[in-house]
Amino acid sequence: MKLFTIQEANALLPSVREILARIQRAHRRVTHYRDDARKAAEAAEQGGGGIENGVAYANVLTRLTAEMSELDTLGVQLKDFERGLIDLRRRNQLYVEYPRGVEISEGVLYRARIAIPAQVPVGTYTAETFLIRDGRVIAGAAREIRIEKLGFEGFIAEAAERWSLAYGLVAVALSLLLGWAASAFFQRRYA
Numbered sequence: 001m002k003l004f005t006i007q008e009a010n011a012l013l014p015s016v017r018e019i020l021a022r023i024q025r026a027h028r029r030v031t032h033y034r035d036d037a038r039k040a041a042e043a044a045e046q047g048g049g050g051i052e053n054g055v056a057y058a059n060v061l062t063r064l065t066a067e068m069s070e071l072d073t074l075g076v077q078l079k080d081f082e083r084g085l086i087d088l089r090r091r092n093q094l095y096v097e098y099p100r101g102v103e104i105s106e107g108v109l110y111r112a113r114i115a116i117p118a119q120v121p122v123g124t125y126t127a128e129t130f131l132i133r134d135g136r137v138i139a140g141a142a143r144e145i146r147i148e149k150l151g152f153e154g155f156i157a158e159a160a161e162r163w164s165l166a167y168g169l170v171a172v173a174l175s176l177l178l179g180w181a182a183s184a185f186f187q188r189r190y191a
Contacts, residue, residue, distance in 0.1 A: 124146050
């Protein structure tokens with residue numbers, strides 16, 4: 001993956017926008033054929049199959065591949081939004097997969113232990129679990145999880161939010177006091 005300077009990226013943007021517009025048009029045409037192509041692929045497994053306007057479909061796929069290759073030659077990596085978002089969350093350790101992380105008991109109940117990174121922002125999140133068998137999702141469940149600060153950290157966060165003026169004054173006073181104390185300590189030590 002090539003890394004661009006801001007100037008290089010800005011110079012490349014008009015070309016990339018043009019190529020992306022062509023990719024989007026080709027992608028829309030490919031999705032138009034999606035159901036027919038899936039049915040043809042399933043039928044091909046049993047020795048038959050075909051797609052109406054198969055030549056047009058193949059041409060659109062060829063055009064889409066050529067446009068994506070053009071982006072690649074420019075050094076631009078194309079990712080769809082969902083993959084990009086997941087990749088970003090993974091790099092920040094905010095999204096993890098535990099393929100064997102779910103314990104099923106009595107064939108119905110399940111339990112999962114997940115480590116939540118310290119940098120997760122406070123808020124309400126949705127945890128989704130899926131039961132996958134033979135590559136297909138056969139069941140799913142969602143549950144809200146509330147992330148909040150507790151203990152001393154929670155007290156400080158709450159104080160900063162509820163009594164912002166007092167919190168600010170105490171923070172400034174504490175900084176001045178500690179600065180003065182450090183100064184006095186080092187003056188005595190090195191005098």
